[in-house]
Amino acid sequence: MSENMIHLTINHMPVEVPAGTRIIEAAHSIGIDIPHLCYHPDQSIKAHCRMCMVEVTGQRKLLAACSTLVWEGMEVITDSKRVYDAQVGVLDLILADHHQDCLACARNNNCDLQNLCRRFNRLKPDLPDVSSKERPRLDNPSIVRDPTKCVKCGRCVKVCTEVQGIGALSFTGRSAACKVTTAFDLPMNETDCVLCGQCTLVCPVGALTEVDHTSHVRHALHDPTKHVVVQVAPSVRVALGDDFGMEPGALVTGKMVTALKMIGFEKVFDTNFSADLTIMEEGSELLDRIKNGGCLPMITSCSPGWVNFMEKHHPEMIPHLSTAKSPQGMFGAVLKTYYAQRMGWDPKDIVSVSVMPCTAKKFEATRPELGRNGYQDVDVVLTTRELAKLIRYEGLDLKRLPESEFDAPLGTGSGAGAIFGNTGGVMEAALRTAYELYTGKELPRLEFEAVRGEVGGIREATIDLGGTSLKVAVANGLKNAEEVIRRVESGEADYLFIEIMACPGGCIGGGGQPIGTNNAKRQARIKALYALDKSLPLRKSHENPDIKTIYEEFFDHPLSHKAHELLHTTYAARPKRYDFTPYLHGTQK
Amino acid sequence: MKPFVQKLDELTPEMVALVDRVVEEHQNDPTQLVGILLDIQDGVERHYIPEPVAYYLSQRLSIRVTQIYDVVTFYSMLYDKPRAKYTLEVCNSAPCRVKDSDTLVETLKRLLNLEVGEVTYDGRFCIEKVPCFGACDVSPAVRVNGAVYGHLDSEERVLDMLRQLD
Numbered sequence: 166m167s168e169n170m171i172h173l174t175i176n177h178m179p180v181e182v183p184a185g186t187r188i189i190e191a192a193h194s195i196g197i198d199i200p201h202l203c204y205h206p207d208q209s210i211k212a213h214c215r216m217c218m219v220e221v222t223g224q225r226k227l228l229a230a231c232s233t234l235v236w237e238g239m240e241v242i243t244d245s246k247r248v249y250d251a252q253v254g255v256l257d258l259i260l261a262d263h264h265q266d267c268l269a270c271a272r273n274n275n276c277d278l279q280n281l282c283r284r285f286n287r288l289k290p291d292l293p294d295v296s297s298k299e300r301p302r303l304d305n306p307s308i309v310r311d312p313t314k315c316v317k318c319g320r321c322v323k324v325c326t327e328v329q330g331i332g333a334l335s336f337t338g339r340s341a342a343c344k345v346t347t348a349f350d351l352p353m354n355e356t357d358c359v360l361c362g363q364c365t366l367v368c369p370v371g372a373l374t375e376v377d378h379t380s381h382v383r384h385a386l387h388d389p390t391k392h393v394v395v396q397v398a399p400s401v402r403v404a405l406g407d408d409f410g411m412e413p414g415a416l417v418t419g420k421m422v423t424a425l426k427m428i429g430f431e432k433v434f435d436t437n438f439s440a441d442l443t444i445m446e447e448g449s450e451l452l453d454r455i456k457n458g459g460c461l462p463m464i465t466s467c468s469p470g471w472v473n474f475m476e477k478h479h480p481e482m483i484p485h486l487s488t489a490k491s492p493q494g495m496f497g498a499v500l501k502t503y504y505a506q507r508m509g510w511d512p513k514d515i516v517s518v519s520v521m522p523c524t525a526k527k528f529e530a531t532r533p534e535l536g537r538n539g540y541q542d543v544d545v546v547l548t549t550r551e552l553a554k555l556i557r558y559e560g561l562d563l564k565r566l567p568e569s570e571f572d573a574p575l576g577t578g579s580g581a582g583a584i585f586g587n588t589g590g591v592m593e594a595a596l597r598t599a600y601e602l603y604t605g606k607e608l609p610r611l612e613f614e615a616v617r618g619e620v621g622g623i624r625e626a627t628i629d630l631g632g633t634s635l636k637v638a639v640a641n642g643l644k645n646a647e648e649v650i651r652r653v654e655s656g657e658a659d660y661l662f663i664e665i666m667a668c669p670g671g672c673i674g675g676g677g678q679p680i681g682t683n684n685a686k687r688q689a690r691i692k693a694l695y696a697l698d699k700s701l702p703l704r705k706s707h708e709n710p711d712i713k714t715i716y717e718e719f720f721d722h723p724l725s726h727k728a729h730e731l732l733h734t735t736y737a738a739r740p741k742r743y744d745f746t747p748y749l750h751g752t753q754k
Numbered sequence: 755m756k757p758f759v760q761k762l763d764e765l766t767p768e769m770v771a772l773v774d775r776v777v778e779e780h781q782n783d784p785t786q787l788v789g790i791l792l793d794i795q796d797g798v799e800r801h802y803i804p805e806p807v808a809y810y811l812s813q814r815l816s817i818r819v820t821q822i823y824d825v826v827t828f829y830s831m832l833y834d835k836p837r838a839k840y841t842l843e844v845c846n847s848a849p850c851r852v853k854d855s856d857t858l859v860e861t862l863k864r865l866l867n868l869e870v871g872e873v874t875y876d877g878r879f880c881i882e883k884v885p886c887f888g889a890c891d892v893s894p895a896v897r898v899n900g901a902v903y904g905h906l907d908s909e910e911r912v913l914d915m916l917r918q919l920d
Binding site: 328332333334335336337338339342347348349356357742743745748 | 770805807808821822827834
């Protein structure tokens, strides 16, 4: 038996855990769920909410189980009357300051606070309502803030500051006036926020949610003059099952396609197809930049949170971004030109819907660059959560649905397209294609283990492209992205190609994924996408027959004039709230 | 009457100079944020931290503007909204009350046509009741932007004091 194991009892049950474990984790290991709101397994300890107070024999006061480390011989009681009274007291106070609008709330039936009320049988509030009467803040296309629902747990502040390194949200005020908001209470889009939506993923209640667009889709589906077409991002198929009680990482592609068809979408297509298209364009762009002395390192541009980050925080680095549109953008453009032509549809009659793991995609779809002739390439973006909502609206039980296939021809995706959904995937997919395009030889081994990896962190690798070595870097989470930028700007690293995804783990951990997404689930989803890649006969983007066809019939070749017009985009520095450049001479910055 | 700054929407060279000076005095040390903010607030005509100043300060100290806003809203002595140019602080602790500071408050209210806590229409004056600031020897007294005016026991003396304030 290891020396640093600690022995304690919880409700008289003996437990053995490693030193450094906290009471709440020790209890969890034997199946006791100590009530909590601010505690989150992937975050540092906050001890704000006080829901997790427990009794420890010999201690005069109740202790917070989330912040107290276990010690040898500790006796913890989590179910005494004293503990119960304290927890219910805290719950009642939180409820009194919470706008109890459950039926109209986006998080109804999926809310940590509501679950606690159910658990403690608090059916009706005992205390008068003292919640603030602010209006919900709907000031950007991605995220709604409802301060009246906020329980001040601080999870969003932590994720924004510690994981993403942005710090757009913060606690302000003190005591009763304390609230979570942006600096000077500005609309989120006017702050440092990049709309990645990680805050909506960790919020225990309905204070931070995605902007709901399900009604737009239902409205369009009921309009007989419209062709409503949907594309589904690679990472949705390994996350959607979560919302229906399936194993983390469960692959539900076939059932999801059936559900989308039953919801009424005329065509159900796969974003993996346009991910392959992205690889063709982005891979060719990389080789072109290397051959013709373009701006290097080239950085991927698939992640809209990351693109927002560049435009807001590092406009000087914009020339490094690949001009290739994201798979969502490319799909929309292909749908409303090539496919519309093929089907004889007027692009104005097409409602292009996409299901994305992402809140920033909602913003991306509104970019004027991603559209032409007065229409947008993507009309409505749904998050994975909203798709689950639509499926429930139809009364479908995802688990029991039969499987079906994506529609042709925009429904064929390679394994390379599938792994777009996780960190390192875009890099690996690009390398598979770049190697073969560059050397003209077949790749001996498809797996690039060096760029695969865990949630968080930065990975570097040197890839041999038939004699030419290609130094690459992969990062996920914006705090890591900032570090990569620092290395590039300081000249410390001489990468040629960088993949960055704004969210931890990549899209599979995106801000639009099912509530409850944590790093353990992210890991399971990454595994599932690699397994999916391995199981597919088609694993290289340039071998996708539909990609070959679209180049033969429409685009001619990668980086052609037409490809540039439809598949590439531009970026612009976002105006700063205040421009201090005239004043910054002679200071340390 | 000279025009009065209501709210600062743009950073001015004067504000930049003020922030630069205060930050230098605090050795560019972000851990001295509270002191820096108090000093900046003293130098701003309406004694608050204007939004552009907070943004500029965040760049100077390489900290997040949310952190500055968090600190400004946390402490009651820091303000994120404009206050009066001259806040007349009247002590309401026992020694001053004994020396009839209540009459002083009434006189100020009558002369300025103002209730406690309100700001005059031109943003110049405000009356506040505060705890002892250590001027019991010259009470009843008023403190304005750190300067103490004592022996304000007649209307003439109060008027005299107000005239000194611009």
